[in-house]
Amino acid sequence: MAKPGKNNLITDVAGISVGQAEDARVRTGTTLILAEKPAVAAVCVAGGGPGTRETDLLAGGTLVDAVDAICLSGGSAFGLAAADGVAAGLKKAGRGFGLIDLPTVPKSPIVPAAILYDLANGGDKDWGEASPYAALGRKAYDNASGTFRLGRAGAGYGAAAGAHLGGTGSASIVTRDRITVGALAAVNCYGSVYMPGTDAFWAWPYEIDGEFGGVRPPSDFSMNAEDWGAAKLNPSLGQNTTIACIATDAILTPDQAKRVAQMALSGFSRAIRPVFAPFDGDAVFVLATGKRALPDPTAATLARIGELAASTLARAIARGVYMSGR
Template sequence: MDARDAMAGRPGGRNLITDVAGLRVGQAHDARACTGVTVILPDERAMAAVDIRGGGPGTRETDTLGASNLVRSVDAIVLSGGSVYGLASGDGVAAWLGAQGRGFTLLHQPGVPPSPIVPTAVLYDLANGGDKQWGEAPPYRDLAMRAARQAQPGFDLGTHGAGFGASAGALKGGLGSASYVTHDGMTVGAIVACNSFGSVVAPQGRRFWAGAFEIGDEFGGLGPANTRAEGENWEYAKLDPRPRANTTIACVATDVALSPDELQRVATMAQDGLARAIRPIHAPFDGDTVFAISTGQRQAPMMEGPVDPRPFIVCRLGALAADVLARAVARGVYRAVTPEGMTTPAWSSF
């Protein structure tokens, strides 16, 4: 075995974000409305951070995770369709958690419920062909509660959860996830709902921009794109970049105990995974948002040498988060199918 083999890692057993110990995921969708919700549920409160790069984000409680604020941990993260209506999904999960006594409490007082911290990001799927005539009763609160109740380690990719009604450029978008376990035992995972303006495939072919990061044949095994990215050739991007009509929302996670500031750097680095998988990205009409959470299930591995090992651990985790997120984007689109009511073609029929 050479040095490279000794340093090699692998995807986790599920190749899902739930390979990170202490995480479950729940999903629910409304096929008639062509929309859905995904809930990332840690077993216990988890340190968290967020990085927002899109010009048209739709979010809830992201300010809570700011460096100068009191609470920088979360009880759940929610990814939802529905644009501004989908922000109600955070209300549903907060209500469900509070009923179980879970949430932030500054002072414990009889009869005073805790305050669950549930940062939420939404994507725009209002014009995808589904029936959105819901009047004063959008479905997102109920969908989110249903998703939270059925959270488990295994979950489906593609046309599920927050990715149910998504479109990735000219293709059907979807819900994707992937993971990686390092040679010294650290686990990194990602989950993403891809509804991007930009394309996930290169011009003149079916190959994913993220092909260079594929492990095995997890999204077709076609390898890297065999074409050059030329100037402003945005083939297979959306041709009608309506305001707030696009967004890729994601969460990356690790089992390594990190501080909120360290997680902030991981979230920032993880955004590069979207740049590797989608072209163009972070546009004025995207709402790209990446959360990062740590379940704190293990300590960082020891490193030999005279320098402080922490920055190197953060660097490794951030670089892996970017790679894993790129793979998750491609896996979500690769697994997606076109539901009734939508006309956007799936990758499999492209």
């Protein structure tokens, strides 16, 4: 049977590390998913109010088909500057894409990014002319490792999941033929992650070994199409977002990574209700580190990876909210 990796984190995927940084005064943070070597990447954006950087590079048919890192951040549009700090760290390490290999010409680090809105969470946003996000990005880069905190940490530090605390969550799965898929999510959704009137997560069918509390819905639970549970009461445009990254050690082409991203979107739907609203900025990236050849390189195997991405993402979302309350 497939089972979680050693740490049940996205960093169980070979070639992936994660760094995080927070600013308690501002009540915000940044999460970096760092690839050991340039990784094939893709993205799917499903929310109606996204905030992203360099996602056009991942559309296919472009010059660059691999990235150095993915940056997820709070801060709304200001948070996109976190990728500048990440790029600075990568430049110092000599990483990036270059058409010309000359010592006097720096390479350009490729760091697609997405942000969530946490500007109205009560933190001190009077930071003057320079936002804290580039510094947070650089700190996250310097902190990158194989383990990291869940819950009120990184990009999910100042987030809210419906009427509950949001947070950063992660999970992983390893198949019987040793393919590893991991997910990381920063959860700041409009919709509820809990079933109405219960402490059970919508994602409960995908839970493994009680990783987000083991609560199950009551036997007499009745579904009401108009009862969403504890969603945010007064959502506003652009203020509600879940941003996520899937990683796998499988060798994928850019087109295959795009298909995995498209399938992974259903992980949002399994964990949050409603989702992809006009005021959400939901987006999911995919990184393929290329450490493991597909045992059966067919569409059926790709479908397996896509389904594992979706279920693992649903688990990561629930874990992020669960750990925020611990």
